[in-house]
Amino acid sequence: MKPLPCSQEQLERIAKRYGTPFHLYDEVGIRENVRRLQAAFAWNSGFKEHFAVKANPNPYLLEILRDEGCGADCSSPAELVLADAVGWREEDILFSSNNTTPEEYAQAHRLGAIINVDDISHLDGLQTQNTLPDCICFRYNPGKSGIGNDIIGEPHEAKYGMTRAQILQAVRWARDAGIRRIGLHTMVVSNELSEEALAATAEMMFILAVEVKQDSDVSVEIIDLGGGIGIPYHPSEVAVSYARYGKRVQTLFERYLRPQGLGDTAVRLECGRAITGPYGWLVTRAIRHKDTYKQYVGVDASMADLMRPGMYGAYHHITVAGATEPATQCYDVVGSLCENNDKFAINRRLPVIRDGDLLVIHDTGAHGYAMGFNYNGKLKSKELLLTAEGDVRCIRRAETLMDYFATLDYPGLP
Secondary structure, eight states: OOOHHHHHHHHHHHHHOSSSSSEEEEEEHHHHHHHHHHHHTTTTTTEEEEEEGGOOOHHHHHHHHHTTTTTEEEOSHHHHHHHHHHHHGGGEEEEEEESOHHHHHHHHHTTTOEEEEEEEHHHHHHTTTOOOOOOOEEOOOOOOOSOOBBTTTTTGSOOOOHHHHHHHHHHHHHHHHHHOOOEEEEEOOSBOOOOHHHHHHHHHHHHHHHHHHHHHHOOEEEOOOOOOOOOOOSSSOOOOHHHHHHHHHHHHHHHHTTTTTTOEEEEEOSSSSHHGGEEEEEEEEEEEEEESSSSSEEEEEOOOOHHHHHHOOOOOEETTTTOOSSSSEEEEEOOOSSTTTOEEEEEEEEEEOOOOEEEOOSTTTTGGGGOOOOOOHHHHHHHEEEESSEEEEEEEHHHHHHHHHHOOOOOOOO
16 A cells, blocks of 8 residues: 555645546656566566556556556457557557457457467457467466466356467467467466465466477467556555565576576566556545444545445555544445445544545555446546656546437437
8 A cells, every 4th residue: 555645735735626536646656666567577588568458548657658668458449549549569569359359359460469369269260360460379277276366266267268278279270370479378366465376377377388389399489477466455465576576487487498498488467456556546525424323424436436345345445634533433435326335445444534534545546447437327537647747637537427428319418
């Protein structure tokens, strides 16, 4: 959990100027964070972090990450459009398929992206549609392997990826189709704080790369370990050490790949949450108090702005701006959506909250705004960037009723 990178006085000025609620992002924090990750994997000459665009698809943030040498991990046409607009080119873009249409493959192919194939049944279509990429990856699902965590679930129950036998078959198919640059991909953990569990994914993929070479005489060019690095949402949790994680992966690389002549294999990651998550905050104002069977604090944000607590029961730390009193009150912090799960916190110990107080909900820089929705006609809030120069820039305005009704052609609507 990162503290807000501005004083209470500055936060009040921002809130007065832009109105609440809003998401606020820290440019300096994001840049320094991604540099730490890159430094941890500097031992691998082909290393690249492909930022998971789904985590935060704001082009102003994507531009920062492009400037820092990241690529883009895309999984939809809109994300491909964003990557192209921001200036990512060709193999800076990784397109991961998932129930993918021919038109989506064609769009990725036109951009020259690395295409990451989720299902062996897609291969013949790529060939007949003339959308074979210069570099292709195949997504691996290890099945009942003991690898996985609660968020993604057991791999054998996940819809993603191919079996080991299908991976070997797909590599032989690509080799015979004339594709000479072949990679492997997986994503079997999410929001994982155990460096050992993260390294276990690397070990699994390095062993698979050796099997591929022995089976088909193909030297895997890229091994994408997915994202999955978690962040400490709760104050009691400890952040992953990029340095220790990178060292663990390096040790496994030297053990498995280099002796097999695979020392030039590029290691890739596609983190989203770990990159921007800790450097975003949802700022909202307390507007109501209700005292029935519990004490409720109503705020002007809702699940439209942050779905994770209501959808997953996920914990997000909350601080009260400027509070100096101890956390002696037990509150449910709630929005105004007509759903009982529209709650940012349940039975949370907080300082006394008064109407008008600013509440800061931490770690919303990934899967926060991006997962917003419009149920009940709720409109999503604005996004602000605290720049490296110390200025505040509006990088996405709040939605309006005109936006909400824009796809309807009905008399009397705005």
